Amino acid sequence: MQTDTRLQTSNYATKPVTKAPAWHGLVAWDMLLNGMTTGLFLVAALSELVAPDRFAAVAQAAYPVALILLLVDLLCLVLDLGDPLRFHHMLRVFKPSAPMSLGTWCLTIYSLPLTVAAAISPFSEQSVALEWVRRLAVVIGLLPALGSAVYKGVLLSTNSQPGWKDARWLGGYLTNSALLLGCAEMLVLSLLMNDANAVTILRPALGLLLVLNLVALCLLGFDLRATLSRIYSRWEVFGLSAVSLGAGLLVPVCLLLVSGSSLFMLAAVMFVLLGSLFIRFVITALPHASA
Amino acid sequence: MASREMELTGFPQTSDPPRGPLSALLGRLIDPFRRGVPPEPRPPTGFFTDTTVCIGCKACEVACKAWNELAADGLHWSGNSYDHTGTLSASSWRHVKFIEQFPADHAPSHPVPQDPTPSGTGFSLDALLNETKEGRWLMMSDVCKHCVTAPCQQACPTGAIIHTEFNNVFIQPDICNGCSSCVAACPFGVITRSSVDGHSHKCTLCYDRQRDGLVPACAKACPTQSIQFGPIDELREQARRRVADLHKRGVTHAYLYGDTPSKSYSELHSFYLLVDHPSVYGLPENPFNPWLHMQGDYVRALVGGLTAIAALLAVLLLLGN
């Protein structure tokens, strides 16, 4: 093949070849809500199973919340379709090699035990049988919940979009982030329910998960550095990093370390949520900003 | 990897009598799940596009629109040579690209020598006859590549995208729900979701015409047979002969794009003869199938999740008791 040194007046070479899908704000919210519902379920389930006496109460409150979050998330997903009235076509095939299909099925399966658990939770004290059913539902729901958390990042990194296609750690980050969010939500629930036992465990857990998430986010950032520096100026990249890492992770860690007061913890959770949302918007914008 | 999915001949044609509202609703819910008998596989077909004989007439664009009853995309003057279509879209399934390549020096062409010799000799006649033409205007009709292993087909969660019995990639328009996974997956930027009906559309390789034994509309209309259609192995044979022929005639930088698989991508059933880098034509230099990363990405996702779970469990166990 020759190296062409002649003047070229075509701009096909300077424009991106791929087309960006029409995924905008709803996708960012979906990433957040997906992480929140699956993370909340997983954290609630694991904490309940490992330390039931400490977490049973909070967990019971968590499942309905997770269900509501799931329903809102599903609504976002359906509305984001080009033809929402055909959403049921997603269940025509089971195609695990397609992340979107795997995710659809995981979410669908996950919703069933979650519904059972959420429905039974207010009444589980009334009957041992109901309690066992609830526990069974929770256990059954573990794997689909994990699957639902895992698929999101892989969906976004398994395509040809600039930025996303290089984000090898996007799935790792989002799954890790789901658990972080779940822990944060449990903490909020515990605070609201004045469950100090839960809070004392969840607070250091949250701190540890924040540190782990920092690692995950750095790995993701490393994947995306070329794309980010192509799209944004140095100052903009600096700003993005400051908000994501700093406000989203470092500040909450500091807040948690500094004081054990509810206010500080709530503030930390707010930072985590907002920071996560911000990061997700940045991720969503990558292919569009590349155009 | 060709998935042999269902055929939909069992479906009612649109000229069937209208249904009542309940029947229509049930139809909407149930019909997509019905299955028929897959058609017998036929010899795989495709396109070979020889860009060296493309004259940029855009008959392919118009024939495709006329056959498929696609709307015009609007009147937008681009200023980019003669390409006002701009890009493939949900209603433009063929797109002719124009690339002007002329020497960078802006000196006006061919000043007259100051003291001419009477008969103009002083150069080699053979060298004169063999000198290459100055300047190029490359033209290329872009279309869906009908990849043998198609990321769009791999991404599609509804099973709308299938490989037909001719091994062409086809979007079943009554199944697609517009999730746009295919749009994100295509490394060539072919598929677009329509803003009018919310579904994704692209070249069907005239599946309807092929089933009736006809040649696709664009290949039929192409006046110089730049777009050639036929069994894919015959096309590859023709293409290789053409490249050898061009090499013999001095066009040494002619090559085929997509006729053979690479390490990162399968072969294309709509492949091209090009004379410059793929990026000049707006094609990826090294197309990459995103599914090569998928398994690793799942592992990394699990790692991310499981480390968090492990940490959580550790705290729960240590502090919970």
Next chain:
Amino acid sequence: MPGLGTSFGFGAASNHPRDLANSDCVLIMGSNMAESHPVGFHWPVLAQQRGAVLIHVDPRYTRTSAVADVFVKIRPGTDIAFLGGVIRYILEHERFFKEYVVSYTNAAMLIADEYRRHDDDGLFAGFNPATGGYDLIPGAWEYACESGRDGERGLPRTDPTLQDPMCVLQILKRHYARYTPQAVSRVCGCRPEEVIKVAELLCRNSGRERTSAIAYALGWTQHATGAQMIRAAAIIQLLLGNVGRPGGGVLALRGHACIQGATDIPVLFDMLPGYLPQPRAVPGHATLAQYLANGKSYLARRGDVPNGLWKEDVVRGAWSDMPKFAISLLKVWYGEAATPENAYRYTWLPKIDEDLSEMSYFVKMHQGHIRGTFLMGQNPAAGGPNARLHRDALRRLDWLVIRDFFETESASVWYADPEVTDPKAIPTEVFLLPAASVVEKDGSFTNTERMIQWHDRAILPPGDCRSDAWFAYDLGKRLKALYQNSPLERDAPLRHLTWDYDGGNLGIEGEPNTEQVLREINGYHLGERRQLRGPAELASDGSTACGCWLYCGIFPEERTNRARSKGPQLHGTSVYGEWAWVWPENRRILYNRASADPQGRPWSERKKLVWWDETAQRWTGYDVPDFEIAKAPGYRPSADAQGMAAIAGDAPFRMHPDGRGWLYVPYGLKDGPLPVFYEPLESPFLNTLVRQQSDPLTVVPADPMNPIVPPGDPAYPLIATTYRLTEHYLSGPMSRFDSWLGELQPEMFVEISPELAGERGVANGDWVVVSTPRGEIEARALVTERLKPVIVDGRPAHIVGLPIHWGYAGETVGAIVNDLSPLSLDPNADIHSGKSFVCQLRPGRLRRVRPPTPLPMAPIPILADPIPETPDAAQPAGRFRHGQ
């Protein structure tokens, strides 16, 4: 047409586009074949794939140049200089095909001593500076002939050794001696080597074993010297021995689907069907006998002497049958009323007393001399040169009848033209009658290869749309009814006109039977009540009727319409002899006798076409021989032989009295027997090859709206050239009302080079104003290297490229480029100079009262029924209401 007609005999393409696949070298010049004839362009591309060289010579680098192997850029209008350079090369290096030239051309003929050629001034004998034209000096420009019996003209004197200084070949050599590569380069702007390159490629690919073809289109015809440019190509092809041979010839790529038919059965003011001259109001045409005695070339006569060379047409060659053609034509028009006693009603034919060609006609209209006009599928408001004058002229009519598919610029000239401020003040009454499209009617096309193909209606026309045949037939019936009781002699032709074509396709009332029209064109024998089988059956005693002698044979029997035939058999390498029908007499390649040597053997196996079969004593081959079938190669006519008997067995060009191809044209062209390079009428440059600046016989209609720019005027230093794009058609009615085509080229634009853009401060996409003394337009600028200027006489020749397709009516609207062009007629064919005039360019926009308003985009029609045997999911996307 006159260029080819005078050189070879027929004013039509000698070969067919498919035959280009047999060429070893194709020169496309004065044509942008890939963009204007994209389907036909397949054949040169195929030739290229088989190893042929494709050469494109043009002022712009176009889509044709992109595919060509060799591209040479020349200044618009300088084609004769370039071709002259090629001719000089062929002669200087003696590369011409000697045997062919000696036997088949008039190279050896001696020219009369009255011929004088001042090599500097670019004029020929008889030029009168006072009149600006050529006096008709007896014998000037003609052959030197032996004296015959009784002082009559004898045969031309010849020198087969080609050495006599007054033989055509030596005259040719002296004439083109000044067209050196350097001189040509100075005029055209190409490199001197490029002339040599093209000439050498043509020479290497001609001769016994190889043939080259030259294809041209409106890039040559739309010049004041258009006919002479074609002549120059004809000279090259005759010298190289390419005429009448497969893969050779000169291809006129005509600009419309049926324009060949429109000149064969013409609606031209100065021609009758079959290229018979329309009689004039001059003494020589007063009676039928005089008309026939003076023959076809009377109007090109070089002096009023009884034995002028132009009279040879009457005596020798195929045109000696003119009485048969003319009388059969009169019989078909006037039927029983035409008898030998009343000279077949010859006096009923209108006689021309003034120039009524299109431009002159519109100038008369502009000056108020015309009261009403029919425009049938014609859009002069945008398509006519100096369109503002055309629009102004239309607005002076009392009435205007328009037949078209859409409300074109001409139909809406009274209100939609942005120049019209008050439609109520326009006195013209406009009638717009909707026309049926080609798929809605039966009929035939005659395309550039002289092929007549029949087509049947596919669907009925909607609403009130009617075909032009229906309209003309109905109008004729009404006029006949109106005048049927008129006692006036001048209405007798109308009353007696044969006019019975009832019985057309069922479904439309009053639709004429167009096959009946074709039967009539073919002709019939009145006594025997049968169709004629060929022109040999034509008679001059009133027993035959024939609408066009060239088409005789197309409908040989009552039910045999050869235009319908679709025989797939290939003969030789490109002759599909049973596909449709070609005039004359289904001869696909004209003058194909020349594909065999004087003894009747093919020049080579590779280039076999027709040959003499010694055993059967007839000509045979892959094509119908364009020669008398039983005339032996060795046949030599006696001195007083007449008609076809005067044509020798080795004289392929039977339409000429000497049977030779004419390198030198002794009569037939008004501005000279040999092409001279003249500058276009409007040019920024002075002629450096000859002293005469431009063609002295160019006619410039005098009208205050038609000012012409003098040569070298610094106020208009840029060369304007107009052309087509593939995506649109002519002035736009057939493409700018269609969004599928409109979106391919959605706006009017002008193409300029980066150099010119830099000089004027214009960036790509900026609005610019282009102006000439005739008008101003605004458009976006497409800045492109493809229009890089050449250097002419030391300075750049900047070109402003103007696509012709826009107007104010349609879904995409834009400036009318013809507002800029001048009215000027070339002396031989009355064609305007659209390819080279001058203009000025500045950035900015025009201040105007209102811009033109585009129509909203019409929705795409969706088929009502699904495609059968195809699953629902595989139906066209429109079915799913996509795009609604």
